[in-house]
Amino acid sequence: MSAPSPRTQQALRQRNLSLALRAVAAGGPLSRAAVAARIGMTRAGVAAVVDELLRAGLLVELGPGRPGTVGRPGSALALNDRGPCGLGAEIGVDHLAVCAVDLRGRIRARVAADAANRDRPPGPVLARLAGLIEQVTDEVRGEGLTPTGLTVAVPGLIARDESTVVRAPNLGWQGVDLGPLLPSAPPARVGNEANLGALAEQRLAGSAGPGGPAEPRGAGGGGEAATGTGPAGTGTGTSGTGTGADGTSGPGPGRHFLHVSAEIGIGAAVVMDGELLRGAHGFAGELGHVPVRPQGRPCVCGGRGCLEQYAGEEAVLRASGIDPGRARAEHPGPGGRIAMLSARAAGGDALVRAALREAGGALGVAIAGTVNVLDPEAVVLGGAHAGLAPWVVPAVERELGRRVADPARTVRLTVSALGAEGPLLGAALSVVDAVMEAPGTVAAG
Amino acid sequence: MSAPSPRTQQALRQRNLSLALRAVAAGGPLSRAAVAARIGMTRAGVAAVVDELLRAGLLVELGPGRPGTVGRPGSALALNDRGPCGLGAEIGVDHLAVCAVDLRGRIRARVAADAANRDRPPGPVLARLAGLIEQVTDEVRGEGLTPTGLTVAVPGLIARDESTVVRAPNLGWQGVDLGPLLPSAPPARVGNEANLGALAEQRLAGSAGPGGPAEPRGAGGGGEAATGTGPAGTGTGTSGTGTGADGTSGPGPGRHFLHVSAEIGIGAAVVMDGELLRGAHGFAGELGHVPVRPQGRPCVCGGRGCLEQYAGEEAVLRASGIDPGRARAEHPGPGGRIAMLSARAAGGDALVRAALREAGGALGVAIAGTVNVLDPEAVVLGGAHAGLAPWVVPAVERELGRRVADPARTVRLTVSALGAEGPLLGAALSVVDAVMEAPGTVAAG
Numbered sequence: 001m002s003a004p005s006p007r008t009q010q011a012l013r014q015r016n017l018s019l020a021l022r023a024v025a026a027g028g029p030l031s032r033a034a035v036a037a038r039i040g041m042t043r044a045g046v047a048a049v050v051d052e053l054l055r056a057g058l059l060v061e062l063g064p065g066r067p068g069t070v071g072r073p074g075s076a077l078a079l080n081d082r083g084p085c086g087l088g089a090e091i092g093v094d095h096l097a098v099c100a101v102d103l104r105g106r107i108r109a110r111v112a113a114d115a116a117n118r119d120r121p122p123g124p125v126l127a128r129l130a131g132l133i134e135q136v137t138d139e140v141r142g143e144g145l146t147p148t149g150l151t152v153a154v155p156g157l158i159a160r161d162e163s164t165v166v167r168a169p170n171l172g173w174q175g176v177d178l179g180p181l182l183p184s185a186p187p188a189r190v191g192n193e194a195n196l197g198a199l200a201e202q203r204l205a206g207s208a209g210p211g212g213p214a215e216p217r218g219a220g221g222g223g224e225a226a227t228g229t230g231p232a233g234t235g236t237g238t239s240g241t242g243t244g245a246d247g248t249s250g251p252g253p254g255r256h257f258l259h260v261s262a263e264i265g266i267g268a269a270v271v272m273d274g275e276l277l278r279g280a281h282g283f284a285g286e287l288g289h290v291p292v293r294p295q296g297r298p299c300v301c302g303g304r305g306c307l308e309q310y311a312g313e314e315a316v317l318r319a320s321g322i323d324p325g326r327a328r329a330e331h332p333g334p335g336g337r338i339a340m341l342s343a344r345a346a347g348g349d350a351l352v353r354a355a356l357r358e359a360g361g362a363l364g365v366a367i368a369g370t371v372n373v374l375d376p377e378a379v380v381l382g383g384a385h386a387g388l389a390p391w392v393v394p395a396v397e398r399e400l401g402r403r404v405a406d407p408a409r410t411v412r413l414t415v416s417a418l419g420a421e422g423p424l425l426g427a428a429l430s431v432v433d434a435v436m437e438a439p440g441t442v443a444a445g
Numbered sequence: 446m447s448a449p450s451p452r453t454q455q456a457l458r459q460r461n462l463s464l465a466l467r468a469v470a471a472g473g474p475l476s477r478a479a480v481a482a483r484i485g486m487t488r489a490g491v492a493a494v495v496d497e498l499l500r501a502g503l504l505v506e507l508g509p510g511r512p513g514t515v516g517r518p519g520s521a522l523a524l525n526d527r528g529p530c531g532l533g534a535e536i537g538v539d540h541l542a543v544c545a546v547d548l549r550g551r552i553r554a555r556v557a558a559d560a561a562n563r564d565r566p567p568g569p570v571l572a573r574l575a576g577l578i579e580q581v582t583d584e585v586r587g588e589g590l591t592p593t594g595l596t597v598a599v600p601g602l603i604a605r606d607e608s609t610v611v612r613a614p615n616l617g618w619q620g621v622d623l624g625p626l627l628p629s630a631p632p633a634r635v636g637n638e639a640n641l642g643a644l645a646e647q648r649l650a651g652s653a654g655p656g657g658p659a660e661p662r663g664a665g666g667g668g669e670a671a672t673g674t675g676p677a678g679t680g681t682g683t684s685g686t687g688t689g690a691d692g693t694s695g696p697g698p699g700r701h702f703l704h705v706s707a708e709i710g711i712g713a714a715v716v717m718d719g720e721l722l723r724g725a726h727g728f729a730g731e732l733g734h735v736p737v738r739p740q741g742r743p744c745v746c747g748g749r750g751c752l753e754q755y756a757g758e759e760a761v762l763r764a765s766g767i768d769p770g771r772a773r774a775e776h777p778g779p780g781g782r783i784a785m786l787s788a789r790a791a792g793g794d795a796l797v798r799a800a801l802r803e804a805g806g807a808l809g810v811a812i813a814g815t816v817n818v819l820d821p822e823a824v825v826l827g828g829a830h831a832g833l834a835p836w837v838v839p840a841v842e843r844e845l846g847r848r849v850a851d852p853a854r855t856v857r858l859t860v861s862a863l864g865a866e867g868p869l870l871g872a873a874l875s876v877v878d879a880v881m882e883a884p885g886t887v888a889a890g
Contacts, residue, residue, distance in 0.1 A: 256725040270818065272724070277717055279820020280701040281854050290814035291848060292739060303813070303848035368748070369735035369811070370818050373715065375724020403736060403748035409726050 016041065017439040020049045021058055021079075025103065025436065029062055029076035050077060056442050057083040057146070058103065058435070079103040082144030084442050086431025087136065087186065089129055090153040090193065090424040093118050093170045093264045095334040096125070098132040100140045100147065101428040103435065105203060109139040110424075114333040119172035122165075126181040133183055148442055149431035150188040152178065153196045153423040155263055160282045162189040169300050170264045194285050195276055196430060197382050197422030198259035198269030203429050204418065253414070256376045260287060260367065262383040263334075263420065264313050270374060288312065290366040310362035313337060313384065319355035320344070335420055338387045345391045356391035363392065364399025371404050371411055382416035383423075389415040461486065462884040465494045466503055466524075470548065470881065474507055474521035495522060501887050502528040502591070503548065503880070524548040527589030529887050531876025532581065532631065534574055535598040535638065535869040538563050538615045538709045540779040541570070543577040545585045545592065546873040548880065550648060554584040555869075559778040564617035567610075571626040578628055593887055594876035595633040597623065598641045598868040600708055605727045607634040614745050615709045639730050640721055641875060642827050642867030643704035643714030648874050649863065698823045698859070703815060705732060705808070706867065707828040708779075709758050715819060733757065735811040755807035758782060758829065764800035765789070780865055783832045790836045801836035808837065809844025816849050816856055827861035828868075834860040 019039040024030050027038065036046040053059040060083075062076040083103060090097045097112035111132050117125050129152075137147055156168025163179040165171075182188040253259070259269040266288035270277040277284050288308035289301050296305030309315055317324045317337065331340045344352040367379055379400075385392055397413055404411055416422060435442055464484040469475050472483065481491040498504040505528075507521040528548060535542045542557035556577050562570050574597075582592055601613025608624040610616075627633040698704070704714040711733035715722040722729050733753035734746050741750030754760055762769045762782065776785045789797040812824055824845075830837050842858055849856055861867060880887055 254725070268818065272717070272722055277722075277819070279717070280699070280822035281820055283854055284818065284820040286817040286820075289817045289848070291810050292736075294737060294810045301848075306848075365736050365739045366814070369814055372731040372734045373713065373729065373815050373818070374722070375726055375729040375731075377725035403734065403746075403751075409728055 014438055014440045016045070016049050017053060018437055020046060021053055021439045022436055024059060024077050025079055029078040031076060035077065053439060056439060058439055058442060059083075083146065084148040084435055085140055085145040086428045086435070087133065087147045087150040088153065088196075088424050088426070088428025088431070089133060089150060090427060091117060091125060091129065091155075091171070092334055093155065094328065094332060094336075096129050096132055097334075097424050098129070098136045099424055099428050100136050100145065101425070101432055102145060103432060105429055105432060107425070107428075108143060108145060109136045111135050112334070117171055122173055122176050122178060122181055125171075126178065130183055147186045147431075148435055149186050150183070151196065151427040151430045152182065152188065152190045153193040153427040154178075154190055155193045155265060155267065157281075157283045157286075158190050158192050160278075162191065165190065166281075166283070191427060191430065192267065192269075192282075192285065193263070193423035194259065194261040194267030195269045195278075196424075196426030197261045197416075197418070198257075198271055198276065198380075198426070199433075200418055200422045200426035200429055201253055201259055201380055201382065201416055202257075202271060202274075203426075203433075253378045253380050254376075256374075257378040257380060258367065258370060258374065258376045259380045259382055259416075260363070260385060261422065262312070262385050266308050266312055266363075268370075270376075272374070272376075287366055287370065290369065292362045292365045307362055307366040311359035311366075316341065316355050316359050319358060320349070320352040335384075335387065338384045338420075342387055345388070353391055356388055357395045360392040360395025361399055364396040365403070367396060368400050368403035371400065375409070376411065378412040378414060380414050380416050382418060383420050386416045386419035459883055459885045461490070461494050462498060463882055465491060466498055466884045467881055469504060469522050470524055474523040476521055480522065498884060501884060503884055503887060504528075528591065529593040529880055530585055530590040531873045531880070532578065532592045532595040533598065533641075533869050533871070533873025533876070534578060534595060535872060536562060536570060536574065536600075536616070537779055538600065539773070539777060539781075541574050541577055542779075542869050543574070543581045544869055544873050545581050545590065546870070546877055547590060548877055550874055550877060552870070552873075553588060553590060554581045556580050557779070561777075562616055567618060567621050567623060567626055570616075571623065575628055592631045592876075593880055594631045595628070596641065596872040596875045597627065597633065597635045598638040598872040599623075599635055600638045600710060600712065602726075602728045602731075603635050603637050605723075607636065610635065611728070636872060636875065637712065637714075637727075637730065638708070638868035639704065639706040639712030640714040640723075641869075641871030642706045642861075642863070643702075643716055643721065643825075643871070644878075645863055645867045645871035645874055646698055646704055646825055646827065646861055647702075647716060647719075648871075648878075698825050699821075701819075701821045702823040702825060703732075703812065703819065703821045704825045704827055704861075704867075705812065705830060707757070707830050708865065711753050711757055711808075713815075715821075717819065717821075732811055732815065735814060737807045737810045752807055752811040756804035756811075761786065761800050761804050764803055765794075765797040780829075780832065783829045783865075787832055790833070798836055801833055802840045805837040805840025806844055809841040810848070812841060813844050813848035816845065820854070821856065823857040823859060825859050825861050827863060828865050831861045831864035 020035050023035045023038040032046050032050055033043060035050065036043045050059065054061065057080055059077050060080045062078050081102060085100045085102045085108060088099050094114060094116060095112060096115045099110040100108050102108050113132060115128060133150065140147065154165055154168055155170055156173065157166040159166050164177045165173050167174050178190050255274040257271050261267050268285045268287035270285055289303060289306045291303065291305045292307050292310055293305035297309040298304055299306040299309050314324045317327050320341065327337050331337050341352055345356060381389060393415065400411060400413065418425060465480050468480045468483040477491050477495055478488060480495065481488045495504065499506065502525055504522050505525045507523050526547060530545045530547045530553060533544050539559060539561060540557060541560045544555040545553050547553050558577060560573060578595065585592065599610055599613055600615055601618065602611040604611050609622045610618050612619050623635050700719040702716050706712050713730045713732035715730055734744065734748060734751045736748065736750045737752050737755055738750035742754040743749055744751040744754050759769045762772050765786065772782050776782050786797055790801060826834060838860065845856060845858060863870060
């Protein structure tokens, strides 16, 4: 039994700053009176809180006569377009990428580079990444933005210290602390790519959990975010989809969902009650090692018949009669093989289509078992599977239909609009989340 | 984004009552000063709270000179042995049982009866159960205890209304609201047996989550609780095992565990961060329908190769060369077939031993997949598997060792001391939990 957490003045101040900032993020531009009404504070109290957010450069005042805000009395407050921003980086098996998102969750800069990271030691990989981080930092600083943090997405198990890669088999890394290899500023942390992909999905669908900027689904949504500098969601509309009496919610993945993410390997993120489920060691979500053919092919993990051996990139290439090494050489970079497989399937290649059906079937078995244990309301296929959805999804649906047969239970299967871009975007959004959670820690830019 | 929850006077009062009551439950007998120190309230504040708990009959005053409390100054407060109590009931496929536990979690009365409930309509089953409930109620009233609530454990999916059985295939019930069939007083609710079994496990191991009476592991533990009226844990010692920096805890199942529960079918409860994971519809934990031989035997659920088809009671009997119908007739009642199988395996019956090994292997595959997705720190085998542990556990361990191979991750596999008694005890403990959570709702007895 734990004692009640002390509600200090400092914690109260932080909470009020966070509430006011989120109110503007979700519904801005807003007058001080509107902020006060939304968060249930007095106007005098809000005035002090808003002053602090203005001083920290998190909000700006648009002035009463701003066009487009007719009907809103008082000076309108908006998130600062030139204030703090979040940096996200991604270490893929064959690429590196870095982006910056502003407080609205819009991508303001993005660079990517092909890179042969498989079995390459962390030192040189992170040295190259540092160059990309510097490039993005310079670019956003030129626009008046200040990076307040960096999150690095890695396809592997990350320790609870958010710094050590416990095991990233497809990179060949084990027990490596990336902390000393990352830039000393802004503060950096390392996260699992599937978890960060799920975060992006959750934020952009508007069903924000407790931590998020609550960008609404819709206008300027995921598809555009994936392509470059377009808005990853606009600051208008209402936030959150609400939760029905049965604990489920409307559009978006909702409060209970499984986000499946494939690059070279297959990972997943489990979100229950709006919260990412991390597990005892922070390793939750290893869907790629769920047995789908228990006596089947040996896996790098030491097991047999793991999902990754049937639905991972290499397995699909082999089943398509394509040599994986050659495919990597001829179609390098992130999405290279996916684009090739997608083109062949679209062109009617029977072998590729059969391989994708088999991958979908294996995926369906693993997802069905997980759905029976976790009872999510939605399953989102992200990463590479998003790009191959037309050929993978029917087989997944067939398995789910057979194995999760229950008239009282509906599981929506959706395809991520973010696709392979999710982890990178989620990494940067996680920094913005932290700002929204504790705005008082951000110094004026 | 949600508004801050209003912290009303009423909510504050309820919380203080709960904190004081739990402090006594975890560490009692305690003086008022000791309670004040433990929960961080002033002594004047605690005095008022304690008065209310005394009036409601939840606490009693032992007096300053009580033997055994030497060294504790002031009048000692203890949980009332003759105060409110919780009723638990269990509807099994072939038995009914009812028990009452007091505020300390000690079983004070218990009755059980063999019953052929398979495919019997709910009406007569609940009429018979009502008779047992009355019997236990009379018995505890004679000891001065007052039942404040009733929880009924059912082997099936329970709707979020905690009243409707959505599907209990082994009883043959579907979409039945048990509410109107239960006694009108005390207030009753229906729960899933695997979830309630996990609750009992958690409470008795001392790693109480937010809701519990936090009985410590150790003296008078689970084994005795299962046999009758012995203490299910004594009120001494410290509560909670604490949580290490890595999110794991010491003894007991900890804050992240999977509790596997088998009677006729196989269910599981998932506890993450000390909280039972319910899922979007309240159906989480259907481990029995995780595919372990995807192209294998057809299952009643409509799927193929579900765990239940390889490790459920009927499957084990068939694989042992025993006709399930005949076995049920010759070895009726709860535990009848388990005792028979256990005796045969102990006697060296090779067929039974092989059947149990195969069941353990199938169980290991399903658990391994679940462990990879959820990353619990422990897996507890409860229900029938507890009674067959010597022959089932090695095969489970072998599969876990092969399939959850990770030097950084340790998963403890333990066997429940409660065995098949867990759900019944958990049902009654859930009522006590509710009292601990909201003591202000309990009227003076």
